[in-house]
Amino acid sequence: MRRAVIGSLAVTMALSVAACGKAGDDKSDSSKDKSIGLLLPENATTRYEKFDRPLIEAKIKSLCSDCKIEYANAAGDPAKQAQQVSSMITKGVKVLILDPQDAVGIKASVQAAVDKGIKVVAYDRFAQGPVSAYVSYDNEKVGELQGQALLDAMGAKATPTANVVMINGDDADPNAAMFKAGAHKALDGKVKIAYEQSGLWKDTVANQKVTAAITQLGAKNIAGVYSANDGMAGGIATALKGAGINVPLTGQDAELAGIQRLLAGTQTSDIYKAYKPEADATAEIAVKLLNGEDIKSVADITATSGSGTTVPAKLFTAVSVTKDNVKDTVVKDQLFTVAQICTPEFAAACKTAGIQ
Structure with missing residues (x-):
């Protein structure tokens, strides 16, 4: 009987030691598993590969030197991005930074990631589904800034009968709807929106749409053009030049080509959304989520997605840019160097603007 008790205790102790060893091993593995995923939506807009990706990766590494970063770009394909989430x-990432190509369509993928214990941070565009945080700019305000800049550039020509062409972003992007809403808030009743279409964030599509607008309205009957971003503004500027039209034209993203058009006078306004603060805040939130820390010190407000999910958020304020404040915005913040902006083609314009 005594031997049986001793034998039983020995087995119990062995199992306990094994269990403790297993728990310790799990904890050790977990501490080494610091993987963060980064998914960006497209590469037609230069910002994502040139600014967003390197800035986010650099900030993550500065906060977590042993973190592993997994990266992929959807190249404008929602189905491809869904596969990338899978x-x-x-790969076992613990946190996923997601800038959705299709904010509604990605909802099931977000749910699948969360079901596996992954924390999802919606970056720049508000992905639907159970995300843990959202970081972006006040995008309706961006639209208002664009609309007001167009009115300012039109001056006395901004009348309720003045024809304005609106080329909006991709409907799959929730930001596009907010830019559009903000722009209408500024423009409605002050000018006539005579033609409005989506340019899908593509210069070629925007060029086609504005060419159609010129045919429909007549070159002399267009008083201004709203373009939701710089990429499309490039295609629009080409269409306007081809038709011999020089009217106020908006943009967004402060792309190098957009800034150069401001100086040359073929684009009248831009929107500067500093990439670094947005990228840094996102990286900081991702690392905090990875470490199980509270994120409210960074995500200091809340926002509600199109699916009704309310989450901690950080929203930054954008800046309207014209040729008059290029020097005090993108040049001052070293978004681009003077040499990059003031190539021989734009040297005279730079001199006039006081940049060189």
Whole structure:
């Protein structure tokens, strides 16, 4: 009987030691598993590969030197991005920074990631589904800034009968709807929106749409053009030049080509959304989520997505840019160097603007 008790205790102790060892091993593995995924939506807009990706990766590394970063770009394909989320799940990332190509369509993928214990941070565009945080700019305000800048550039020509062409972003992007709403808030009743279409964030599509607008309205009957971003503004500027039209034209993203058009006078306004603060805040939130820390010190407000999910958020304020304040915005913040902006083609314009 005594031997049986001793034998039983020995087995119990062995199992306990094994259990403790297993728990310790899990904890050790977990501490080494610091993988963060980064998914960006497209590469037609230069910002994502040139600014967003390197800035986010650099900030993550500064906060977590042993963190592993998994990266992929959807190249404008929602189905491809859904596959990339699945790949991130398979790779075992613990936090996923997601800038959705299709904010509604990605909802099931977000849910699948969360079901596997992954924390999802919606970056720049508000992905639907159970995300843990959202970081972006006040995008309706961006639209208002664009609309007001167009009115300012039109001056006395901004009348309720003045024809304005609106080329909006991709409807799959929730930001596009907010830019559009903000622009209408500024423009409605002050000018006539005579033609409005989506340019899908593509210069070629925007060029086609404005060419159609010129045919429909007549070159002399267009008083201004709202373009939701710089990429499309490039295609629009080409169409306007081809038709011999020089009217106020908006943009967004402060792309190098957009800034150069401001100086040359073929684009009248831009929107500067400093990439670094947005990228830094997102990286900081991702690392805090990875470490199980509270994120409210960074995400200091809340925002509600199109699916009704309310989450901690950080929203920054954008700046309207014209040729008059290029020097005090993008040049001052070293977004681009003077040499990058003031190539021989734009040297005279730079001199006039006081940049060189």
